[in-house]
Amino acid sequence: KAGVTQTPRYLIKTRGQQVTLSCSPISGHRSVSWYQQTPGQGLQFLFEYFSETQRNKGNFPGRFSGRQFSNSRSEMNVSTLELGDSALYLCASSLVPPTGNDMNTEAFFGQGTRLTVV
Amino acid sequence: AQSVTQLGSHVSVSEGALVLLRCNYSSSVPPYLFWYVQYPNQGLQLLLKYTSAATLVKGINGFEAEFKKSETSFHLTKPSAHMSDAAEYLCAVDQGAQKLVFGQGTRLTINP
Numbered sequence: 001k002a003g004v005t006q007t008p009r010y011l012i013k014t015r016g017q018q019v020t021l022s023c024s025p026i027s028g029h030r031s032v033s034w035y036q037q038t039p040g041q042g043l044q045f046l047f048e049y050f051s052e053t054q055r056n057k058g059n060f061p062g063r064f065s066g067r068q069f070s071n072s073r074s075e076m077n078v079s080t081l082e083l084g085d086s087a088l089y090l091c092a093s094s095l096v097p098p099t100g101n102d103m104n105t106e107a108f109f110g111q112g113t114r115l116t117v118v
Numbered sequence: 119a120q121s122v123t124q125l126g127s128h129v130s131v132s133e134g135a136l137v138l139l140r141c142n143y144s145s146s147v148p149p150y151l152f153w154y155v156q157y158p159n160q161g162l163q164l165l166l167k168y169t170s171a172a173t174l175v176k177g178i179n180g181f182e183a184e185f186k187k188s189e190t191s192f193h194l195t196k197p198s199a200h201m202s203d204a205a206e207y208l209c210a211v212d213q214g215a216q217k218l219v220f221g222q223g224t225r226l227t228i229n230p
Contacts, residue, residue: 004161033216043208043220056217090161094216107218109154109161 002026004093004110012116018079021113025072025093032074033107034066037088046089049074050096081117088112120145120211122192124221132229137196139224141183141209144190150212151192153183155205156223162208168192179203204228 005024013019025032034046045058049068066076072093078085092107125140143149148170154162166177173185183194194207206225210218 031216033218035218042222043210043218045217045219048216050216058217088159092162092216092218096216105216106164106167107216109163111159111161114159 006110023091029093031094031096122221139194
């Protein structure tokens with residue numbers, strides 16, 4: 001069974017540009033979450049999508065957005081890049097039940113996309 | 119809001135020595151707690167999780183953690199460190215809707 005796949009693995013962008021990162025979840029997983037990891041702030045939750053709907057959002061500016069497609073693949077977009085957006089962006093997928101409590105459901109992480117803004 | 123605090127951003131032990139990585143949580147309800155390991159430029163791998171079924175949780179690679187409600191702790195231990203254990207270790211609490219809140223992480227170094 002293939003794991004969570006993130007593309008590209010590495011990316012270099014210039015300030016002011018925009019970037020789109022892609023995440024393919026494990027087959028059958030309908031929940032996809034995104035996290036930003038930096039040396040100063042650690043791992044921070046960006047947002048989560050389930051069945052094409054954003055269910056939860058972290059405390060990030062509107063420049064950070066995402067979407068999920070009908071096949072559960074997800075993309076996140078960052079517009080007007082700033083130097084501080086340089087980070088490892090991690091995607092995680094989960095097998096969330098359609099109803100009931102989805103806490104304590106294991107999140108499987110991809111290897112991440114390393115974004116460098118220059 | 120639930121949160122976790124990891125004491126010690128860097129821990130260094132000798133090969134064969136006990137590994138103890140500390141995690142304290144803050145939660146008004148019974149928490150769901152996780153320990154993840156991250157190798158350089160890699161994603162996170164689940165080591166173990168607390169589900170309230172048992173206070174002592176055994177995970178992969180010989181790691182285990184004990185949930186202590188009275189101390190609001192979920193420390194990670196391994197009796198004998200191996201060189202391959204060198205990595206970043208992250209404690210997390212589940213806030214629901216697949217939102218994990220992570221501690222700052224502890225970098226574990228193993229000395230030969």
